[in-house]
Amino acid sequence: MTALPVACDPTSTASAPRLVVVPRHRLHADADLADLSPREVDVMRLVTNCYSNQEISETLYLSLNSVKTYIRGAYRKIGAPTRSHAVVWGVQHGLLEEPDVEPELRAVN
Numbered sequence: 001m002t003a004l005p006v007a008c009d010p011t012s013t014a015s016a017p018r019l020v021v022v023p024r025h026r027l028h029a030d031a032d033l034a035d036l037s038p039r040e041v042d043v044m045r046l047v048t049n050c051y052s053n054q055e056i057s058e059t060l061y062l063s064l065n066s067v068k069t070y071i072r073g074a075y076r077k078i079g080a081p082t083r084s085h086a087v088v089w090g091v092q093h094g095l096l097e098e099p100d101v102e103p104e105l106r107a108v109n
Contacts, residue, residue: 031078033093040074041095043067047074047083048090049097 033041039060046056053071057064071086080086090096 031089035077036074037070040070040077043070044074044086044090045095045097047071048087048095050087 036044042060043056046059051059053064053067056062056067060067062070075081075086078086078089080089
């Protein structure tokens with residue numbers, strides 16, 4: 001069994017989400033972003049970036065039930081049995097965003 005190191009670690013207390021190893025699963029090889037509705041893409045982008053369902057709800061101004069419905073629909077379309085596998089799919093399809101890191105400012109003497 002091969003594995004990809006791309007799933008959110010919910011136990012991480014670091015400011016940036018920590019990624020852990022997830023067993024490889026056969027996702028729908030032909031599934032693409034075009035197969036998802038625009039709202040499913042929005043939700044999957046946040047899932048890929050380790051947002052909880054509650055955080056997705058607050059970010060997109062959706063009810064928690066709507067978020068769960070979009071997630072179920074997206075998982076079905078991409079063949080993801082779990083959130084970890086959905087994160088793998090999202091990373092493979094360019095949905096992982098780089099964290100905003102401010103460069104350290106140094107005073108010039």
